Amino acid sequence: MTKRKRFGVSQALTRGLSETIHVVENNAGIFRNVILPLSRIELDPDNPRKLTISLADVQNGLDKNDVAYERKSAELEKLRELANTIESSGIINPIVVYKRGETYRVVAGERRCLASILAGKNEIEARVFNEKPKGFELKLIQWIENTAREDLTLEERIGNIRDIIQEYQLQHNTDDLSATLLKTITGLSLPQASYYLAVLNAPHDLKRAIENGKIGSLDKAAIIAGIGSDELRNQALQACIEGCSLKELRQIIAKEKQAHKKQAMPPKSKRGRVVTRVNMGFTLNTMVVHSIVAAVLMQPDFKKYADIFSRVKWDQYDQAARAFQKLIEILEHETVR
Amino acid sequence: MKVIAFLNNKGGVGKTTCSRTMAEYLSKVKKMPTLAIDFDPQCNFSHQYLKMEIDPAAPEGLIPPIHPDYNSHDLEDADWDGRSSIAEIFYGQGVVPYPTYIEHLDVAPGHAEKLLAAESVRKSEVVEKVHKQLTNFLSSPDVLAAYDSVVIDTAPSKGPLTVSVIKAATHIIIPSVMEEQPVQGIYGMLQLWMQESLAREKTRPLKLIGILPNMFKQTRLHKDILKSLQDNTAIGKYIMPVKLSQRIVFAEIDSEDANPHSIFDYQQSHVAKDEALEVCSYITERIFA
Numbered sequence: 001m002t003k004r005k006r007f008g009v010s011q012a013l014t015r016g017l018s019e020t021i022h023v024v025e026n027n028a029g030i031f032r033n034v035i036l037p038l039s040r041i042e043l044d045p046d047n048p049r050k051l052t053i054s055l056a057d058v059q060n061g062l063d064k065n066d067v068a069y070e071r072k073s074a075e076l077e078k079l080r081e082l083a084n085t086i087e088s089s090g091i092i093n094p095i096v097v098y099k100r101g102e103t104y105r106v107v108a109g110e111r112r113c114l115a116s117i118l119a120g121k122n123e124i125e126a127r128v129f130n131e132k133p134k135g136f137e138l139k140l141i142q143w144i145e146n147t148a149r150e151d152l153t154l155e156e157r158i159g160n161i162r163d164i165i166q167e168y169q170l171q172h173n174t175d176d177l178s179a180t181l182l183k184t185i186t187g188l189s190l191p192q193a194s195y196y197l198a199v200l201n202a203p204h205d206l207k208r209a210i211e212n213g214k215i216g217s218l219d220k221a222a223i224i225a226g227i228g229s230d231e232l233r234n235q236a237l238q239a240c241i242e243g244c245s246l247k248e249l250r251q252i253i254a255k256e257k258q259a260h261k262k263q264a265m266p267p268k269s270k271r272g273r274v275v276t277r278v279n280m281g282f283t284l285n286t287m288v289v290h291s292i293v294a295a296v297l298m299q300p301d302f303k304k305y306a307d308i309f310s311r312v313k314w315d316q317y318d319q320a321a322r323a324f325q326k327l328i329e330i331l332e333h334e335t336v337r
Numbered sequence: 338m339k340v341i342a343f344l345n346n347k348g349g350v351g352k353t354t355c356s357r358t359m360a361e362y363l364s365k366v367k368k369m370p371t372l373a374i375d376f377d378p379q380c381n382f383s384h385q386y387l388k389m390e391i392d393p394a395a396p397e398g399l400i401p402p403i404h405p406d407y408n409s410h411d412l413e414d415a416d417w418d419g420r421s422s423i424a425e426i427f428y429g430q431g432v433v434p435y436p437t438y439i440e441h442l443d444v445a446p447g448h449a450e451k452l453l454a455a456e457s458v459r460k461s462e463v464v465e466k467v468h469k470q471l472t473n474f475l476s477s478p479d480v481l482a483a484y485d486s487v488v489i490d491t492a493p494s495k496g497p498l499t500v501s502v503i504k505a506a507t508h509i510i511i512p513s514v515m516e517e518q519p520v521q522g523i524y525g526m527l528q529l530w531m532q533e534s535l536a537r538e539k540t541r542p543l544k545l546i547g548i549l550p551n552m553f554k555q556t557r558l559h560k561d562i563l564k565s566l567q568d569n570t571a572i573g574k575y576i577m578p579v580k581l582s583q584r585i586v587f588a589e590i591d592s593e594d595a596n597p598h599s600i601f602d603y604q605q606s607h608v609a610k611d612e613a614l615e616v617c618s619y620i621t622e623r624i625f626a
Contacts (some may be wrong), residue, residue: 009520013517014565017527020530021572023531024527028534028539
């Protein structure tokens, strides 16, 4: 008797339906995309990106007597580059804002805002948070927006992380912080997270070098932060400031360690998983399999199995592989442990 | 005021029958002041309550009759041609709902030509000219004061008319026949629901009451498709636990001189009436509880 046909909705449609439902369930009402007048937008003074240039500077032009004139004009030049692309093709990603009374405060997208004003735009596409993001979330969004940017200094990046950690500890009422936790919060890789933690807790000499912009690499800073001896750390710090590579830096430390090390014993415990079986390996030459099978079949106890292998085409991988598996099966059966 | 819309961009799945049943349940059974809005250029929903007329100058279809309150000698009505459809919202005119034979039910009828014109507004203007208009109308103080519920029947489309209904609605229901093509229509509507939900503020969510299995027949096809939707963890939650069966009585009450004219006028424990009561009270419970 044949089974009666079962009807159903196609897989593609079922998938489309459930995906759509998930999107709504997970995202409804979190934010909405709108076009906002730029005149309603204000920058966040606490944004981790410390742009010197202000909204007024962009609107009214720079003042030559301004103490920060030089830095500001460099920033303005960069903003002009962005403004040119905005003029021709608009902003690609909407900025992120939240409503604050009559105005909207920027969570992420300061430069896009300023450059849009430079480009002569009156409006900007924005993603509006319906509520002010909580301190921790706000910092996290700013961090995520900034994390891919190359023009942040190491100090700015470390400052970011410090803020995130503080907000997190405040919100969760905890002092606890491990690299694993930092990884979970920020989505950093575990090594990166531990680098940041190392640098955050770095001795003063290293911190100062970072503040002065003398050290810009996180990996190097983390290595230096890990050096216990003041003397050696200072040596590494100097080498780093003079532009030594990561490899050279590691060598300095290794050499120093070598000198102090007294015949360290190799660790006794084995690393890796416990080995409980034999990997039989693989070969590209099927005739190897043929030879093994032939050799086994010559044994008196195994001659009776010769028939099984008589029709195997040894030049074909699949047949050879199956034959080998069969052989192992037979051997396991016949061989007493 | 709750705004309930029945949507599916596949035609013939029973949107009008569902809208009608719901509007009559709320007004007749629940005695709730209700406005029925016909947003479908075919105007079938309007035709249940009004004698829609064929406009000789408009070959596209039906137009509303002369309003009972219209007085051609009254100076106040001098600027009015005496007909009023929901499509007036697209032309900056006031909408004057018509009373129906049911005490608590008014209807804002469709107007084939004017609704079709709104549906074909140019893309660049559609947001201002169409999408927002129904929301504006339904949030006017007069409407809010007059009605506790609004039931909207929609056109089988995903166009500007349907979008404006979605923007105005508080609750949507997707009636569907349990067959492949109408279920594809569900997908189209869920997409619109998604777009609108993402754009709305949290305080004003667009609630999807669910997918209402409609015109259901005890056949393998309908049962299997219903089951496959129910069995899916994401979709299953949105399949309503009630359904309307395929019954000739719904077609019978459609005709102009049918008696009774409403499903709720049938005798006690009439099988179709009971089913309609079950569906409507479920929806009402979900919306008003």
